[in-house]
Amino acid sequence: MARFRSFAQEHEIKDLYLHGRRFTWSSERAVPTLTRIDRAFASVDWDLMNPDSILQALSSSVSDHAPRHLSLSAAFRPKRRFKFEAFLLNLEGFEEVLTEAWVYDPSIVDPFRRLDALFRNAVEFFQAWGERKVGNIKLKIAMANTLILRFDVAQESRTLTHAEAWLRRTLKLVVLGLASLERTIARQRSRIRWLQEGDANTKLFHAVANGRRTKNYIASVRVGEETVTTQERKNEVFTEAFDRLIGSIHNREYTLNLEALNILCSELE
Structure with a gap:
């Protein structure tokens, strides 16, 4: 032993x-x-x-x-959903996008459906805005590193021009900023609070993230006599369960006369 x-x-x-x-x-x-x-x-x-x-x-x-x-091939990766990233709050124009996105159809009177419409609109706006503002971070880092490598090779045989030297310095700053942003996103998604600069690509980080994902994975769900294993059917089962918990709209047999009780109506916008 x-x-x-x-x-x-x-x-x-x-x-x-x-x-x-x-x-x-x-x-x-x-x-x-x-x-x-x-x-x-x-x-x-x-x-x-x-x-x-x-x-x-x-x-x-x-x-x-x-x-x-x-x-070795468990279905860990369901359909990707929108996740609000904390760094979006610090980007220029966030409040303007939020104001533009936080709208709903006036014909919706149910407060829960109204809130659902607000969230759905916000998701569409932030997805498009985030793609334009940030884009694919890993791809941008790879492109910047490729250009820096070419400049590194070029300066071994000649002196870089002023414009080339400026671009090389700028790309290094871009890589540094994107790496910091990548760390911030990885830290939020993995919930690893001790993540430091550059740790988002280490073996330890990926091992911890994989372990957490494995423990949270639901392999099967028992519904009556049915054992559900496919991701699509599991989504349906959980949605149906939450629908039953939330309930449905129905006409009430009795109601309250708020005016007779002298309760003022509040503006809920």
């Missing part, structure tokens, strides 16, 4: 997260002893090469151990 621990520490192997089960062995008695003595280990490099892997326990069948099933 000491040699195994030394091997695990030397090669930095990690215990893969077992999804959906806490124990893998049972004593098979009337009041069973349950433990997790079956484990799967992998290196950090393997974990980064297989970000969509998921480890699950199968039926123990005739054994007292539950065999494990390792899938």
Whole structure:
């Protein structure tokens, strides 16, 4: 065991997260002893090469151990949704875009549908505005680094012109700013608060982000006699469940006469 621990520490192997089960062995008695003595280990490099892997326990069948099933292609990536990025607040023109986006159809009288319309309009405006204002950060960094490399190679054989030197300095500042912006976005999305400059591309960051995503992944949902596994059907099931929780509009048998109670009407705009 000491040699195994030394091997695990030397090669930095990690215990893969077992999804959906806490124990893998049972004593098979009337009041069973349950433990997790079956484990799967992998290196950090393997974990980064297989970000969509998921480890699950199968039926123990005739054994007292539950065999494990390792899938390398779990459907972790559902349809991308709009996420409001904190850095948008600091961009020039944010308040103007928000004022333009925060509108709704006056014919909508239901306050919940009105709020839904406001959010949907805001999403459309901010998606288009963010794409124009920022664009693809990784692509911009790659393009800037490509140009800087060409200038680096050129100055080995000749002196850069004033315009070329100015552009090279400007591109370095652009890369620095975009890298800081990339860190800010990665920090918000991953909820890793200790993320420092440049840490968004380290193995540690990706390992932590992959681990959090694996733990939050819902492999299946049980609805009555149905076991749902596809992403589309899981979306439908959760939407239906929340619709039932929120309720539906119906005509009330009784109402309150607010005027008779002398309750002033408030402007809710």
